[in-house]
Amino acid sequence: MADPDPEDVLLLASDAARLVLRCGAETYRAEETARAFCSSLGGAEAECYATPTGVVLSFFGPDGRSRSIVRRVRGRTMNLERIARIHSLTRDLYAGRADFRQASEGIDSIERLPGYPGAVTLAGAAAAAGFFTLLYGGSWSDALVAAPVGAILSRMTRTLSRQGISDFFTNIAGGAFAVLACLAAGLAGFAASPDRAVIGSIMLLVPGVAITNAIRDTIAGDLVAGVARGADAFISAAGISIGAGAAFGLWRLAGLGAA
C-alpha cells in the first residue's frame, strides 16, 4: 500500500487527539494517541502538545519537511465508550492491524457513536441522585425527592448547554433549581432533611472528578493542563454555589423558613 499523504496523517492524528480531549480523557492520552497515529502511519518523528482547550501537533514527514497544525477544543463532555474505542483503534494501528483508511473510518464512526437513549440517561441520573443521597446519610424520603430532581437537573443542563449557554450559567441555573426544588419538597413535607437531598442531586453537577483529574494531570507532569482543569473545576463549583446560595437567600427573604 502506498504511504498516505503526510498532510492527511497530520490532520487525522490531530482529529484523534481532539476527540480524546473532547471525551474528557487525560491530557497525556491525547498526546500519546497523536504520536502513535503519526508514528504508525508516517514513520517519522512527531511532537504533540495538548491542553484541555487545544492541541498543537508537529510532524516530520518522510520527505524530511516539517508540518504542524493547531486545533482548538471546545466543549468537553466525558464519554468513556469513545475513549475506549479510540484506545483500541490506537492499539490496532500501533500493532499494524489497521491502515490509514481504516483509522480514518474508525475516527468517523467513533464521532458518530450514538449515546444511551434519553430515557436510560434520565433513569441513570435519577438513580445516581437518589442513591448518593442515601450514601451521604439521607433518608428514603430525601432520596425519593432527590431522584426526580436529579433527573430533571440532568435534562435541564443538557438542554441548556445544547443551546450554547456557557457552563458557568448552566451551573448557576442548575444549583438554584436543585435547591429550590428540594426546599419546596421539604416544605410540602416530602423530604425529612432537604439539605441531604440537595447534596445528592447536586452530585450530578459538582466537579469532583474534574478536581481529581486536575491533580492527576499535574502529578503526571502536564502542569499547564492540570492548572487549566483546576480552574475549570473551580469555576463550575463557583457557578453551582452562586446559584444555590442565591436560592437559599431568596427562600429566607420570602420568609419560608431558615434554610
Added chain:
Amino acid sequence: MNPLELLWAALATAGFAVLLELRPRDLPLAVAGASLGWWIFSAFRIAGDPAIGYFAAAAAIGFLSEFGAHFLRRPAFLYMVCAILPLVPGSGMYNTMLQSVRGDFPGTLAIGFATLQAAGAIAAGLAVSSALARLASQVATSRRRRGGTPGDRENGDEPAGWVSAK
C-alpha cells in the same frame, strides 16, 4: 458501617456511569471498584483518619482497575473514573464555594483545605497504582522481548503502554 452503604455506593455509581456513557459490559468492574473503595474508605474514616482512607481506597481502586483493564483490554481510566465517584470531593467543592458566597471566610478555608486534601489523596493513590502497573507491564514486555535491542526500553519518546492495557 452500615453494610447497605456498599449497595448504595454501587447503585449510585451505576447510575452515574450511564451519564458518562460507560457500556454495560464495563459496569461490573466499575461498580465492584466503587464498593471496594467505599468499604476501605469507611473503615479508615471510622478509625479516625479519612485522608489515609482516601489514599488507600484510591490505590485499591487503581490496582483493581489496572488489573481488570489488562485482562479486558480496555483503558483502566474507564473503571477508575467511575469507581472513585462516591469518594470524590464534589460536595466539598460545592460547600467550599457556598461558604464563600455566604461570606464565611474561616468556613471556606477549613472546608476548602479538607476538599483539596481529599482530592490530592485520591489522585496520589491512583498515581501510585498507575506507576506500579506501568512498571509491571514494562517488566513483562522486556521479559517477553528478551534478546531485542537493549535501547528499546530507554527510549522515552516511545508511546510506552500501548502494549499494556493502560
